[in-house]
Amino acid sequence: MQADKRLDLLSVASIPLIMTLGNSMLIPILPMLQQQLDVTAFQTSLIITVYSAVAIVLIPIAGFLSDCYGRKIVIIPSLIIAAAGGLISVLAALLSDNSYVLILIGRMLQGVGAAGCAPIVLPLIGDMFRSEDDVSTGLGIVETSNTFGKVLSPILGAYLSTVVWYLPFLAIPIFCGVSILLVWFLLKSPKQKPKNITIKSFTGDIKSIFRQKGRWLYAIFAIGAICMFIVFGVLFYLSSLLEKKYGIDGVIKGLILAIPLGSLCLSSYLTGRFVGENKRMMKWVTFFGLVILAVAIFATGFFKNIYLIVLSLFVSGVGIGMTLPCLDAFITEGIEKAQRGTITSMFSSMRFIGVALGPPLVSILMDISQLTLFLTFAGLSLLAAVLSLFAIKPRSKGKKGEQKDLLDIIIKSMFNQRRLEKLK
Numbered sequence: 001m002q003a004d005k006r007l008d009l010l011s012v013a014s015i016p017l018i019m020t021l022g023n024s025m026l027i028p029i030l031p032m033l034q035q036q037l038d039v040t041a042f043q044t045s046l047i048i049t050v051y052s053a054v055a056i057v058l059i060p061i062a063g064f065l066s067d068c069y070g071r072k073i074v075i076i077p078s079l080i081i082a083a084a085g086g087l088i089s090v091l092a093a094l095l096s097d098n099s100y101v102l103i104l105i106g107r108m109l110q111g112v113g114a115a116g117c118a119p120i121v122l123p124l125i126g127d128m129f130r131s132e133d134d135v136s137t138g139l140g141i142v143e144t145s146n147t148f149g150k151v152l153s154p155i156l157g158a159y160l161s162t163v164v165w166y167l168p169f170l171a172i173p174i175f176c177g178v179s180i181l182l183v184w185f186l187l188k189s190p191k192q193k194p195k196n197i198t199i200k201s202f203t204g205d206i207k208s209i210f211r212q213k214g215r216w217l218y219a220i221f222a223i224g225a226i227c228m229f230i231v232f233g234v235l236f237y238l239s240s241l242l243e244k245k246y247g248i249d250g251v252i253k254g255l256i257l258a259i260p261l262g263s264l265c266l267s268s269y270l271t272g273r274f275v276g277e278n279k280r281m282m283k284w285v286t287f288f289g290l291v292i293l294a295v296a297i298f299a300t301g302f303f304k305n306i307y308l309i310v311l312s313l314f315v316s317g318v319g320i321g322m323t324l325p326c327l328d329a330f331i332t333e334g335i336e337k338a339q340r341g342t343i344t345s346m347f348s349s350m351r352f353i354g355v356a357l358g359p360p361l362v363s364i365l366m367d368i369s370q371l372t373l374f375l376t377f378a379g380l381s382l383l384a385a386v387l388s389l390f391a392i393k394p395r396s397k398g399k400k401g402e403q404k405d406l407l408d409i410i411i412k413s414m415f416n417q418r419r420l421e422k423l424k
Contacts, residue, residue, distance in 0.1 A: 016117075018149070021149045021152065021153050022110055022172045023052070023114070025157035026157060027235065028257070037099060037103070050107050050111065051111040056353060063343070063348075067340070071120050078120075083173035089102070092106060106169075125332060136272060136333075138272075144269035147264050154253070158249075159251050216334075224351045227323055229357055231261075231264070231320060234313055235261075236362045236363065260314050263318045264324075267321025271321060289322030292319035293381045296316040301375055
């Protein structure tokens, strides 16, 4: 990796870490928030949902603006907005009798800020590096930072809430302030002149991209949504299981929740570091990662012992960690720089949809049975594996310069072999 870009990468990696902490840190303290705010469980869940819902809508707009005016000029104001949202939530908790409504408003602002931060990171990595190998490594580090935020958030959220219940809200603007300083002083993003792009030309370019590359783009969007649905669904399931069946809460609960996320984090880092720019390898790493996920998550449905459940979820984290950096690399390296921000933002929106749908749908499936829940997870994982096998077809130049696909070569070889046998 380019030595002069390490500090830039540090500043960029802080963004997904802080955005993840800003949302996931509240998951383990939702029961406490329900008690403190004197609201229903459904109202409490909106504190998480409103963040994701706002981000889903605004992410494509942020991606478009970053393509037009530059990545850094979108990221810094977005971090400021996210910090302001956290401050509103804290002030609401301290000063207002109707604190719940104001906290929701603060969370909506955080969602606005998140829409302009984390999704812009992927195209920014693609802009920063010339070598595809460096891009893959950078994306792996960013995905690891994102996952490390998920690992740290249940532990940190549970710990801060033991001091005072609204302290996790106060931590958000502090973390955003650190990231603003890092991005402002360390990030030297490539200069980008403002572009006068009309909505008509913009939509025309997007339609053209999907006509040419829609097969693998739709597949990657679906796989990303499935992976995040399973991640947050598993967290919701395991959190409920630990508290309701085993009476485990607080920091200990946060540490157990961090186990499958820890395997995801390590697997993401190693995948991004070693997969390089070999797109065929990315395809097969994605496929086998999803197969590992399907097998591990299927087995979980039959386990009753908590140690076996956590172990199988640890293995499933490895499978998801193998998959996510490859998806990031396919999109970042497969889309031209002019539209990269918009397409990666659409991908981020799909991931947010998975995040938003995970807990409510899992709560319904849990009421049926544990086996039903994990069979659903396994079926979705298997669907994702099939999509990765047949829809993602990275191409490389053959001896005569034509584009050949590995699967096409195998099929043609089998066909030619049969023709030879008939001629004999």
